[in-house]
Each structure stands twice: as C-alpha cells, then as structure tokens.
Amino acid sequence: MKFSVCVGSACHVKGSYNVLLTLRQLVEEYSLHDQVEVTQMFCxxxxxxxxxxxxxxxxxxxLTGAATRDFFFEKCGHLMEQE
Ligand code: FES
Structure with a gap:
C-alpha cells in the first residue's frame, strides 16, 4: 500500500507535514515498512x-492531522492482524 501526501502550498498550510509525520510514525510503530510506503507528492x-x-x-x-490515525487504522488494520 502506498500513501502519497501532498506537500503543495495549500496542503502545507493545512498541515501536510503533520499528516506525513503521523503516517511515518505509525508505519514505524507497527513495523509495516515492507507493506506500507509513505511518500510525498505535489499539488x-x-x-x-x-x-x-x-x-x-x-x-x-x-485528511486532517487529527483524523490521520483513524484513517491509518482503517486502511492498514488488516495488515497488522497478519503479524
Ligand atoms: S496543494 Fe495539495 S492538492 Fe493542491
């Protein structure tokens, strides 16, 4: 699975760095590097x-920063169960 977070100026103002960081931390936390890629894209x-x-x-x-964790669990929850 691949998540591309927009780092364009409008998204940046709305907190794309926070979303990006949260997704990367969750991948780290749940050791999903082999299955989940978090990358950046432009507008x-x-x-x-x-x-x-x-x-x-x-x-x-x-997404908002506050909704990022729920989003991650919704999309990647099934990957964690395979561990
Ligand atoms: S700045 Fe992110 S979609 Fe336009």
Whole structure:
C-alpha cells in the first residue's frame, strides 16, 4: 500500500507535514515498512478541503492531522492482524 501526501502550498498550510509525520510514525510503530510506503507528492491542481492523500496512486482522500490515525487504522488494520 502506498500513501502519497501532498506537500503543495495549500496542503502545507493545512498541515501536510503533520499528516506525513503521523503516517511515518505509525508505519514505524507497527513495523509495516515492507507493506506500507509513505511518500510525498505535489499539488495536481485539484485541492481538497483538507490535506490531500492519494492511496495507491488511485483513490484520493482529504485528511486532517487529527483524523490521520483513524484513517491509518482503517486502511492498514488488516495488515497488522497478519503479524
Ligand atoms: S496543494 Fe495539495 S492538492 Fe493542491
């Protein structure tokens, strides 16, 4: 699974660094390096309400820093159960 966090200026102002850091910390915490990649992307011209995160280069979501943990568990919870 791959999460691409937008670091464009609008997303940056809305806290993309926080989202990026939280996702990286969670990957670390749950030792999911082999299965989850967290990377950055630039604005694709279609800004969203929160911080834009693209999942596997397909689905796009709008996140806030506070919602990042829940988002991670929703998407990666099944990977943790395999441990
Ligand atoms: S700045 Fe992030 S989608 Fe535009």
């Amino acid at each position: 694709d011209g279609e800004c969203v309400e929160g911080v834009k995160v693209r999942i596997d280069d397909q689905e796009t979501v709008s």
